[in-house]
Amino acid sequence: MSETHIPDLRAVEAVLELQPETKYPETPFFTGPEAPCRFEAEVYNCVVRGEIPKQIDGTYYRCMPDQLWSPMYEDDVFINGDGAIDAVRIKDGHADFKQKFVRTERFVIERAARKSVFGKYRNRYTDDIRVRHKIHSTANTHVIYFEKQLLALKEDSLPYAMNPDSLKTIGVYDFHGQYTSPTFTAHPKIDPHTGELITMGYEAKGDMTTDIAYFLFNKDGKKLEEFWFNAPYSGMMHDMGATDHWVIFVLTPLAAVSMDLLKQGHKHFAWDKEKPLMFGIVPRRNPRLEDVKWFENKNAFYGHTGNAFEKDGCIYLDAPLTYQNKFWFFPPVGEDMHTTETAKPPQTGPVSHYVRWKLDPNATTLKVEPVEMVDLDGEMPKVDSRYDTKPYKYFFLAMHNPTAKEEPVGGSYNAIAKCNVDDGTYEYWYAGTGIAVHEVAFIPRHQDAPEADGYLVSIVNRRDTLLTNIIILDTLDMEKGPVAVIELPFRLRNGIHGSWVDGKDLPGAEDLCDMHGVTDEIKAEFGNKP
Numbered sequence: 001m002s003e004t005h006i007p008d009l010r011a012v013e014a015v016l017e018l019q020p021e022t023k024y025p026e027t028p029f030f031t032g033p034e035a036p037c038r039f040e041a042e043v044y045n046c047v048v049r050g051e052i053p054k055q056i057d058g059t060y061y062r063c064m065p066d067q068l069w070s071p072m073y074e075d076d077v078f079i080n081g082d083g084a085i086d087a088v089r090i091k092d093g094h095a096d097f098k099q100k101f102v103r104t105e106r107f108v109i110e111r112a113a114r115k116s117v118f119g120k121y122r123n124r125y126t127d128d129i130r131v132r133h134k135i136h137s138t139a140n141t142h143v144i145y146f147e148k149q150l151l152a153l154k155e156d157s158l159p160y161a162m163n164p165d166s167l168k169t170i171g172v173y174d175f176h177g178q179y180t181s182p183t184f185t186a187h188p189k190i191d192p193h194t195g196e197l198i199t200m201g202y203e204a205k206g207d208m209t210t211d212i213a214y215f216l217f218n219k220d221g222k223k224l225e226e227f228w229f230n231a232p233y234s235g236m237m238h239d240m241g242a243t244d245h246w247v248i249f250v251l252t253p254l255a256a257v258s259m260d261l262l263k264q265g266h267k268h269f270a271w272d273k274e275k276p277l278m279f280g281i282v283p284r285r286n287p288r289l290e291d292v293k294w295f296e297n298k299n300a301f302y303g304h305t306g307n308a309f310e311k312d313g314c315i316y317l318d319a320p321l322t323y324q325n326k327f328w329f330f331p332p333v334g335e336d337m338h339t340t341e342t343a344k345p346p347q348t349g350p351v352s353h354y355v356r357w358k359l360d361p362n363a364t365t366l367k368v369e370p371v372e373m374v375d376l377d378g379e380m381p382k383v384d385s386r387y388d389t390k391p392y393k394y395f396f397l398a399m400h401n402p403t404a405k406e407e408p409v410g411g412s413y414n415a416i417a418k419c420n421v422d423d424g425t426y427e428y429w430y431a432g433t434g435i436a437v438h439e440v441a442f443i444p445r446h447q448d449a450p451e452a453d454g455y456l457v458s459i460v461n462r463r464d465t466l467l468t469n470i471i472i473l474d475t476l477d478m479e480k481g482p483v484a485v486i487e488l489p490f491r492l493r494n495g496i497h498g499s500w501v502d503g504k505d506l507p508g509a510e511d512l513c514d515m516h517g518v519t520d521e522i523k524a525e526f527g528n529k530p
Helices: 009-015 105-113 259-263 520-526
Strands: 041-043 047-050 058-066 082-091 094-101 142-146 149-153 160-162 169-172 197-202 211-217 223-230 240-242 246-251 254-256 269-271 278-283 293-296 307-311 314-322 352-359 371-374 378-382 394-399 415-420 426-430 435-437 441-444 454-462 467-474 484-488 498-502
Touching: 058 142, 058 149, 082 105, 082 149, 082 454, 094 484, 142 498, 197 240, 197 246, 211 246, 223 278, 240 307, 246 307, 246 314, 278 352, 314 378, 352 378, 371 415, 441 498
Parallel strands: none
Antiparallel strands: 041 094, 047 484, 058 082, 058 498, 082 094, 142 149, 149 160, 160 169, 197 211, 211 223, 240 246, 246 278, 254 269, 278 293, 307 314, 314 352, 352 371, 378 394, 394 415, 415 426, 435 454, 441 454, 454 467, 467 484
């Protein structure tokens, strides 16, 4: 055969079919920069540009949905991917990285099968019949630290507990048998002043039910409150809010479809243009059914809570409000997710802004209207956690740069802002063309630092290099950009939520990466000194 007829590798790839278990749909959820990663990793002493402030000591944990196997249905969504937990341990100016998958029941079953056997997101009727009654959690939405362990969260199931150093999965966590709902929110609140965990499960008596189960646990995991009540309709309740005396439940118009539609293979949620955005309030302690009150606004999208607090006998809830369906992949019943009008921004007025809701427990009129606090199009708000449940002044936001000509990439954001709720002003850092930024975590400069004085850590995806960076910003000079860029030698997918855990609260805090063979004697002689 002459040399001109020998096919090169690209020519061979063009004619060889992928094996079916990893032949992903040709959709933006599974191709290009969002192609599944499918690996576990450990990087000791990451490459750092700039200088990591020496006072930063702790670990940033993040959830990333990653589809290990080609989905059973081509219209599946990225939030159905397996939960991979990223850990970035920062100490003495150095950073170590680890990523491991949560060993959920779904993960281990599909690893044994070497293919997907669980069907569409939150639809058991699309599963292989052998797994319909298994735990469906992917543990891919949020990760928090409670009772000296990580809890990887997915709101259709109980949490999975993990070791915070090794990231080894411990197993399903039910608060020592005290948690009685089959579902658990992706956004429980931990009161920094009491250590109490405030949480809930919705659709708590099965798919499409309106039942909500509220729970309060003390810092040692002992149950203080359990209270069951009902929502006005069954819909997504992704986040919540909490104050000293109240808990706020947020019901969005992403309504659960009928059981008949679910059995026909429909997605679990569908945007309902006729349903209002609603807020339910319940006393944090000693709740009674007669205390439950539901407020309503017009049809709009509420994603994530910034903060909540009390003043003059009223509850104030702050969050971004968006006037289109941000979860466009759950269109109205009978509409196409790529063409539905509900996913398009309004022709006039703001697309999204940060607003404040006033909820009066004594009100007789239950219609409420928000007040704009900051005119920015963004999401994933984060406050200085020392001010959670209390009046505050500043918050941080992943946002769209209002002056950039290009759209943010990958359904994400391209800038990070520090915002002032008292006067509506803000300053921001723009990451640049083709770079996707995500939710931030805040680290106080020191224990007694003023509000919002410290550092932000976040993961950014580089579409220019197809790699991922971890950035650190100084909140006193946002526009200067990162003081340190931690480089990873690979690409990660878009993540969802994460948490910062201070080093003093971690049990091990030294062994994120494998240190086999590094004895205490070697550490004493050659290890870095603070």
